[in-house]
Amino acid sequence: MFLEVKKLTKRFGGLIAVKEVDYTIEKGKINAIIGPNGAGKSTFFNLISGMLKPSSGKIFFKHQDITGLPANKIAKLGISRTFQTTTLFEKASVFENVVVGHRLRTKTNMFDALFHTPRYKREEEESKEKALEVLKFTGLLDVADQVVANISQEEKKRTAFALALATDPELVFLDEPTAGINPDETDKLSELIIEMARDGITVCLIEHKMQMVMQLAEKIMVLNYGEKIAEGTPQEIQNNEQVIKAYLGG
Ligand code: ADP
Ligand code: MG
Numbered sequence: 001m002f003l004e005v006k007k008l009t010k011r012f013g014g015l016i017a018v019k020e021v022d023y024t025i026e027k028g029k030i031n032a033i034i035g036p037n038g039a040g041k042s043t044f045f046n047l048i049s050g051m052l053k054p055s056s057g058k059i060f061f062k063h064q065d066i067t068g069l070p071a072n073k074i075a076k077l078g079i080s081r082t083f084q085t086t087t088l089f090e091k092a093s094v095f096e097n098v099v100v101g102h103r104l105r106t107k108t109n110m111f112d113a114l115f116h117t118p119r120y121k122r123e124e125e126e127s128k129e130k131a132l133e134v135l136k137f138t139g140l141l142d143v144a145d146q147v148v149a150n151i152s153q154e155e156k157k158r159t160a161f162a163l164a165l166a167t168d169p170e171l172v173f174l175d176e177p178t179a180g181i182n183p184d185e186t187d188k189l190s191e192l193i194i195e196m197a198r199d200g201i202t203v204c205l206i207e208h209k210m211q212m213v214m215q216l217a218e219k220i221m222v223l224n225y226g227e228k229i230a231e232g233t234p235q236e237i238q239n240n241e242q243v244i245k246a247y248l249g250g
Contacts, residue, residue: 001060002027002202003048003079003171008057010043010226017043019226020057025171030197031204032217034237036247040226041206042084045173049081050074061171075105080169082160084176084206090149094140094159097148098131099124102166127166134162137199138192154185161192165201172196174205178212190216214238222247 003025010018018040025031033041046052048059050071059067066074088097103123112120135144138158143151148159157177164172177193178186190212197203207213213220214234222230222237224246230237237243 001025002062004060005048006058006060008044008047008059009055010040010047010052011055016226018047018054018223021223021226021228023221023228023231025202025204026219027170027202028197028200029202029218030193030216031202032213032220033204033206033223034208034210034213034220034247035223038225039223041223042175043226044223045081045175045206048074049079049173072105075167075169078168078170079173080105080164080167080171081173082164082175082177084179086156086160088148088156088159091147093145093147094151094155094162095131095135095144097159098135098162098166099127101163102127102130105163105167130166130168131162134165137165137195138162152185154181154188157181157185157189158192161189161196165196169201171202171204174203174207176206176208178207178209186212 001024005021005023007020007022008018009016009020021044033044035041043052047054050069050073053068058065061077061079066077089100092100135141138161140155140158140162143155148156178189186209193203193205193216217234220232220234220237221228222243229246230240230243232240
Protein backbone atom coordinates (compact mmCIF):
# COMPACT_ATOMS: atom_id res chain seq x y z
CA MET A 1 0.00 0.00 0.00
CA PHE A 2 1.19 3.52 -0.86
CA LEU A 3 0.08 5.14 2.40
CA GLU A 4 -1.27 3.09 5.27
CA VAL A 5 -2.52 4.57 8.52
CA LYS A 6 -3.35 2.25 11.39
CA LYS A 7 -5.48 3.19 14.39
CA LEU A 8 -4.15 6.73 14.37
CA THR A 9 -5.05 8.68 17.50
CA LYS A 10 -4.31 12.21 18.71
CA ARG A 11 -5.29 13.54 22.08
CA PHE A 12 -5.08 17.16 23.14
CA GLY A 13 -5.48 16.89 26.90
CA GLY A 14 -8.95 15.45 27.40
CA LEU A 15 -10.00 15.95 23.80
CA ILE A 16 -9.58 13.16 21.27
CA ALA A 17 -9.13 15.01 17.97
CA VAL A 18 -8.39 11.88 15.92
CA LYS A 19 -9.60 8.53 17.17
CA GLU A 20 -8.25 5.16 15.96
CA VAL A 21 -8.52 6.04 12.30
CA ASP A 22 -7.56 3.35 9.78
CA TYR A 23 -6.91 4.78 6.35
CA THR A 24 -5.18 3.85 3.11
CA ILE A 25 -4.28 5.73 -0.03
CA GLU A 26 -3.54 4.06 -3.34
CA LYS A 27 -0.95 5.53 -5.63
CA GLY A 28 -2.20 7.79 -8.38
CA LYS A 29 -5.65 8.55 -7.00
CA ILE A 30 -7.40 11.72 -5.91
CA ASN A 31 -8.70 11.24 -2.38
CA ALA A 32 -10.78 13.54 -0.21
CA ILE A 33 -11.49 13.89 3.47
CA ILE A 34 -14.68 15.63 4.49
CA GLY A 35 -16.43 16.29 7.78
CA PRO A 36 -17.80 19.12 9.92
CA ASN A 37 -15.57 21.79 11.44
CA GLY A 38 -13.57 20.38 14.31
CA ALA A 39 -13.86 16.80 13.01
CA GLY A 40 -10.08 16.33 13.12
CA LYS A 41 -9.28 16.67 9.42
CA SER A 42 -6.40 19.14 9.72
CA THR A 43 -5.05 17.27 12.74
CA PHE A 44 -5.05 14.11 10.65
CA PHE A 45 -2.95 15.90 8.00
CA ASN A 46 -0.65 17.30 10.69
CA LEU A 47 -0.02 13.80 12.02
CA ILE A 48 0.84 12.34 8.63
CA SER A 49 3.05 15.26 7.58
CA GLY A 50 4.93 15.26 10.88
CA MET A 51 3.71 18.61 12.24
CA LEU A 52 2.24 16.72 15.21
CA LYS A 53 3.22 13.47 16.86
CA PRO A 54 0.48 10.87 17.24
CA SER A 55 -0.63 9.74 20.69
CA SER A 56 -0.85 6.23 19.27
CA GLY A 57 -1.16 4.40 15.99
CA LYS A 58 1.14 3.94 13.03
CA ILE A 59 1.77 5.55 9.66
CA PHE A 60 3.51 3.72 6.81
CA PHE A 61 4.57 5.33 3.55
CA LYS A 62 5.63 2.88 0.87
CA HIS A 63 5.97 0.26 3.63
CA GLN A 64 8.34 2.45 5.66
CA ASP A 65 7.26 3.34 9.19
CA ILE A 66 7.21 7.16 9.27
CA THR A 67 5.29 7.50 12.55
CA GLY A 68 6.59 10.46 14.55
CA LEU A 69 9.31 11.46 12.08
CA PRO A 70 9.96 15.22 11.91
CA ALA A 71 8.26 17.17 9.11
CA ASN A 72 11.43 17.82 7.10
CA LYS A 73 12.27 14.10 7.01
CA ILE A 74 8.76 13.27 5.86
CA ALA A 75 9.00 15.97 3.16
CA LYS A 76 12.24 14.41 1.94
CA LEU A 77 10.57 11.01 1.72
CA GLY A 78 8.04 12.48 -0.70
CA ILE A 79 5.04 13.70 1.29
CA SER A 80 4.07 17.35 1.07
CA ARG A 81 1.15 19.49 2.15
CA THR A 82 -0.48 22.89 2.04
CA PHE A 83 -1.94 24.63 5.06
CA GLN A 84 -5.51 25.68 5.70
CA THR A 85 -4.37 29.25 6.24
CA THR A 86 -1.67 30.09 3.79
CA THR A 87 1.49 31.20 5.45
CA LEU A 88 3.21 33.27 2.78
CA PHE A 89 5.60 36.18 3.24
CA GLU A 90 3.41 39.00 1.99
CA LYS A 91 6.31 41.37 1.37
CA ALA A 92 8.43 38.93 -0.61
CA SER A 93 7.86 38.00 -4.24
CA VAL A 94 6.06 34.85 -5.32
CA PHE A 95 9.39 33.49 -6.57
CA GLU A 96 11.19 34.26 -3.29
CA ASN A 97 8.40 32.63 -1.31
CA VAL A 98 8.79 29.40 -3.23
CA VAL A 99 12.60 29.44 -3.03
CA VAL A 100 12.62 30.10 0.71
CA GLY A 101 9.79 27.62 1.29
CA HIS A 102 11.70 24.97 -0.59
CA ARG A 103 14.79 25.54 1.52
CA LEU A 104 12.87 25.55 4.80
CA ARG A 105 11.14 22.32 3.93
CA THR A 106 14.18 20.39 2.82
CA LYS A 107 17.33 21.79 4.37
CA THR A 108 18.19 21.68 8.01
CA ASN A 109 21.92 22.28 8.05
CA MET A 110 22.31 25.56 9.91
CA PHE A 111 26.11 25.52 9.50
CA ASP A 112 25.88 25.52 5.71
CA ALA A 113 23.30 28.28 5.78
CA LEU A 114 25.24 30.49 8.18
CA PHE A 115 28.59 30.16 6.47
CA HIS A 116 27.37 30.04 2.87
CA THR A 117 29.37 26.93 2.08
CA PRO A 118 29.68 25.69 -1.53
CA ARG A 119 27.01 23.15 -0.73
CA TYR A 120 24.68 25.94 0.43
CA LYS A 121 25.24 27.84 -2.82
CA ARG A 122 24.64 24.76 -4.93
CA GLU A 123 21.44 23.98 -3.03
CA GLU A 124 20.29 27.56 -3.43
CA GLU A 125 20.69 27.25 -7.20
CA GLU A 126 18.69 24.04 -7.10
CA SER A 127 15.94 25.76 -5.12
CA LYS A 128 15.74 28.54 -7.70
CA GLU A 129 15.53 26.12 -10.62
CA LYS A 130 12.89 24.11 -8.83
CA ALA A 131 10.92 27.27 -8.04
CA LEU A 132 10.79 28.26 -11.72
CA GLU A 133 9.67 24.78 -12.67
CA VAL A 134 6.78 24.68 -10.19
CA LEU A 135 5.76 28.27 -10.91
CA LYS A 136 5.46 27.30 -14.55
CA PHE A 137 3.40 24.22 -13.65
CA THR A 138 1.05 26.24 -11.44
CA GLY A 139 0.66 29.02 -14.03
CA LEU A 140 2.39 31.69 -11.95
CA LEU A 141 5.36 32.70 -14.10
CA ASP A 142 3.69 36.00 -15.02
CA VAL A 143 3.40 37.06 -11.38
CA ALA A 144 6.65 35.45 -10.15
CA ASP A 145 8.28 38.81 -9.44
CA GLN A 146 5.27 40.43 -7.80
CA VAL A 147 5.09 40.71 -4.04
CA VAL A 148 2.52 38.34 -2.56
CA ALA A 149 0.57 41.25 -1.06
CA ASN A 150 -0.30 42.36 -4.61
CA ILE A 151 -1.52 39.09 -6.12
CA SER A 152 -5.07 37.74 -6.09
CA GLN A 153 -6.48 35.28 -3.57
CA GLU A 154 -6.48 32.56 -6.20
CA GLU A 155 -2.84 33.26 -7.06
CA LYS A 156 -2.00 32.95 -3.38
CA LYS A 157 -3.63 29.53 -3.35
CA ARG A 158 -1.60 28.59 -6.41
CA THR A 159 1.55 29.80 -4.66
CA ALA A 160 0.74 27.45 -1.78
CA PHE A 161 0.44 24.62 -4.33
CA ALA A 162 3.78 25.65 -5.84
CA LEU A 163 5.37 25.48 -2.39
CA ALA A 164 4.00 22.02 -1.80
CA LEU A 165 5.18 20.84 -5.22
CA ALA A 166 8.70 22.25 -4.88
CA THR A 167 9.87 19.27 -2.83
CA ASP A 168 8.99 16.87 -5.68
CA PRO A 169 6.34 15.05 -3.66
CA GLU A 170 4.78 11.76 -4.61
CA LEU A 171 1.89 12.40 -2.25
CA VAL A 172 0.35 15.84 -1.59
CA PHE A 173 -2.12 16.82 1.11
CA LEU A 174 -4.16 19.93 0.37
CA ASP A 175 -5.96 21.47 3.35
CA GLU A 176 -9.02 23.34 2.06
CA PRO A 177 -7.29 24.46 -1.13
CA THR A 178 -10.22 26.54 -2.37
CA ALA A 179 -11.42 28.16 0.86
CA GLY A 180 -12.31 31.81 0.35
CA ILE A 181 -12.29 31.95 -3.44
CA ASN A 182 -15.14 32.23 -5.94
CA PRO A 183 -16.64 29.40 -8.05
CA ASP A 184 -14.72 30.30 -11.25
CA GLU A 185 -11.43 30.32 -9.39
CA THR A 186 -12.40 27.08 -7.66
CA ASP A 187 -12.88 25.46 -11.08
CA LYS A 188 -9.42 26.61 -12.13
CA LEU A 189 -7.85 25.15 -9.02
CA SER A 190 -9.74 21.90 -9.60
CA GLU A 191 -8.13 21.79 -13.04
CA LEU A 192 -4.74 22.25 -11.45
CA ILE A 193 -5.42 19.38 -9.02
CA ILE A 194 -6.35 17.17 -11.96
CA GLU A 195 -3.12 18.24 -13.69
CA MET A 196 -1.16 17.25 -10.59
CA ALA A 197 -2.76 13.82 -10.60
CA ARG A 198 -2.05 13.44 -14.33
CA ASP A 199 1.54 14.27 -13.57
CA GLY A 200 1.67 11.21 -11.31
CA ILE A 201 1.19 12.94 -7.97
CA THR A 202 -1.20 11.27 -5.56
CA VAL A 203 -3.53 13.83 -4.00
CA CYS A 204 -5.51 13.93 -0.77
CA LEU A 205 -7.60 17.01 -0.11
CA ILE A 206 -9.76 18.35 2.67
CA GLU A 207 -12.63 20.23 1.11
CA HIS A 208 -15.97 21.70 2.09
CA LYS A 209 -17.25 22.38 -1.42
CA MET A 210 -19.25 19.21 -1.95
CA GLN A 211 -19.76 19.60 -5.67
CA MET A 212 -16.03 19.88 -6.16
CA VAL A 213 -15.31 16.88 -3.93
CA MET A 214 -17.84 14.72 -5.69
CA GLN A 215 -16.39 15.63 -9.09
CA LEU A 216 -12.72 15.28 -8.19
CA ALA A 217 -12.35 12.51 -5.66
CA GLU A 218 -12.27 8.83 -6.42
CA LYS A 219 -12.38 7.92 -2.74
CA ILE A 220 -13.79 9.90 0.17
CA MET A 221 -13.37 9.45 3.91
CA VAL A 222 -15.77 11.15 6.30
CA LEU A 223 -14.58 12.16 9.76
CA ASN A 224 -16.91 13.15 12.56
CA TYR A 225 -15.69 13.95 16.09
CA GLY A 226 -12.32 12.42 15.21
CA GLU A 227 -13.76 9.13 14.02
CA LYS A 228 -14.09 7.69 10.55
CA ILE A 229 -17.82 7.27 10.00
CA ALA A 230 -17.76 6.38 6.32
CA GLU A 231 -15.53 5.74 3.37
CA GLY A 232 -16.22 5.07 -0.28
CA THR A 233 -16.84 6.45 -3.74
CA PRO A 234 -18.63 9.80 -4.10
CA GLN A 235 -21.84 7.95 -4.87
CA GLU A 236 -21.56 5.70 -1.82
CA ILE A 237 -20.88 8.70 0.39
CA GLN A 238 -23.80 10.70 -0.96
CA ASN A 239 -26.14 7.81 -0.19
CA ASN A 240 -24.69 6.93 3.22
CA GLU A 241 -27.30 7.42 5.96
CA GLN A 242 -24.82 8.20 8.68
CA VAL A 243 -23.09 10.81 6.53
CA ILE A 244 -26.35 12.46 5.63
CA LYS A 245 -27.27 12.63 9.30
CA ALA A 246 -23.93 13.83 10.61
CA TYR A 247 -22.81 16.06 7.85
CA LEU A 248 -24.87 16.70 4.81
CA GLY A 249 -27.65 17.92 7.10
CA GLY A 250 -30.42 15.82 5.57
P1 ADP B 1 -10.96 20.24 11.28
O1 ADP B 1 -9.74 20.50 10.46
O2 ADP B 1 -11.69 19.01 10.89
O3 ADP B 1 -11.87 21.42 11.32
P2 ADP B 1 -9.08 20.15 13.50
O4 ADP B 1 -8.23 18.99 13.19
O5 ADP B 1 -8.53 21.49 13.22
O6 ADP B 1 -10.50 19.98 12.79
O7 ADP B 1 -9.48 20.11 15.03
C1 ADP B 1 -10.00 18.94 15.66
C2 ADP B 1 -10.19 19.24 17.12
O8 ADP B 1 -8.92 19.33 17.75
C3 ADP B 1 -10.90 20.56 17.41
O9 ADP B 1 -11.74 20.37 18.53
C4 ADP B 1 -9.77 21.51 17.70
O10 ADP B 1 -10.18 22.54 18.56
C5 ADP B 1 -8.76 20.59 18.38
N1 ADP B 1 -7.37 21.00 18.16
C6 ADP B 1 -6.75 21.09 16.97
N2 ADP B 1 -5.46 21.45 17.11
C7 ADP B 1 -5.26 21.58 18.46
C8 ADP B 1 -4.13 21.93 19.26
N3 ADP B 1 -2.96 22.19 18.72
N4 ADP B 1 -4.31 21.95 20.61
C9 ADP B 1 -5.49 21.67 21.16
N5 ADP B 1 -6.60 21.33 20.46
C10 ADP B 1 -6.50 21.29 19.14
MG1 MG C 1 -9.17 22.10 9.33
